[in-house]
Amino acid sequence: MFDTIIGGHITLVFTVEKDGRLLRNQGSRGFGLNVDHGVRASVLEIKSGKEQIEQELSAGSSLDGQKIFQDGLIEVKVEDMNGEEILDSSKMYFDLVEELRHAKLLDRASSYRIEVKLDLPTSQGFGMSAAGLVSVAYAFRELTGRGLSGQYLRLCHRIERLHGSGLGDVLGISAGGVEIRLQAGAPGASGRALGFPCPQRILLAWQPSEKRHTSKYIDDPNWQKKISRAGNTAVNSMKNKPWNHDQWDQILTQSRNFAEQSELLEELERKQLLTKAREIIIELDLQVKTSIRLCMLGTSLVFLPRKLTNPFKQKELEQISEKLEQIGIGTKITKISG
Secondary structure (H helix, E strand, O other): OEEEEEEEEEEEEEOOEOOOOOHHHOEOOEEEEEEEEEEEEEEEEEOOOHHHHHHHHHOOOOOOOEEEEOOEEEEEEEEOOOOOEOOOOOHHHHHHHHHHHHOOOOOOOOEEEEEEEEOOOOOOOOOHHHHHHHHHHHHHHHHHOOOOHHHHHHHHHHHHHHHOOOOOHHHHHHHOOEEEEEEOOOEOOOEEEEEEOOOOEEEEEEOOOOOOOOHHHHOOHHHHHHHHHHHHHHHHOOOOOOOOHHHHHHHHHHHHHHHHHOOHHHOHHHHHHHHHHHHHHHHOOOOOOEEEEEOEOOOEEEEEEOOOOOOOOHHHHHHHHHHHHHOOOEEEEEEEOO
C-alpha cells in the first residue's frame, strides 16, 4: 500500500478563465495559500483479472464505489473528517483512473483499492477536490514509478475542470506555500504559478450548515464578470513584483479589496460569519495582530497574522477556536505549508 498526503488549498483571489476549448487552458489567475491539513490517499494493488471480479460478484459485493475497467476492478472509499463514508463521491476518482490508464500510466488489467480520507470539510473553499485528486494520483505514481509528476498534475487539473469542482487549485497546489497564479491553466501546460514557503500557524473556520459548490459562481455570467474584474485588478497590481515575504502586506490588502469589489463579501451568510469572527477577535484583544479573510468559495474564513514578524501563538489560536466552536462554527488549526 502506498500513502500520500496533500494539503488543502485556499483561494484568496481568483478570476474565472473557462472559455478555452481545451481544459488544460482553463483555470484561474489569482493567489492563495496551501495548508498542511488536507487529504490522505492510499492505493493498494489487489488481485486482478476475471477470477477476482467473479469472486467479488458471487460473494454479493455491492458495485457501489466500484467500477470494472475491462479486466481490472477499481474500488474507491472516501471518508470525511469525522471518519464517515461520503457516498456518491467516487466518480472523479474513477475518471482519474481512466485518464491514467489512457495515458499508459496504469495497466488497464490491474485492479486497485483506493482509500481517501479528508482532514477538512468539502464545499468550503479548502480545495478538497484538487487535493484528493493529486493525493491519489501521486500515490499511483509511488506505486508504479511511471511518468513525471507534471503528467499527473495535468490529468488532475483536467478531471477537476470536467467535474466543475475547481479552477486553479491544482495549479496552486503545484506551486506550494503562498502562491500566485500568473497565468490560467494546468501545471506544465498554459498554467504558470510561483510560490514561497511561509510556515505560519493559521486558523480555518467554517459554517457547517452552509456549503457551496464552486459551479454556482463560475457558471453564472454575472458572477464571472464581477469576480474576474476584481481578480485581474488584484493580480495585475502584483504580477511584476518579486513574489516573496515582502508582499505579505499587499496580499492582505488585495485579498480584502477583492472580496469587496467582487461582492462575494456581500452575501449574507459570509457577512454574518465575518461579523461573529471579528467580535471574538475584539473580545480576545487580538485585533492588532489578526487579519481575517474569506476562503473562496465557501462560507469560511482564514485567520492570518497581520505581520509575519508577529506570528500567532498556539494558545491564541486555541482561544479563537474555542470561542468559535461554542457558537457552532467548525475550526481547524493548521499551518501554511512549504
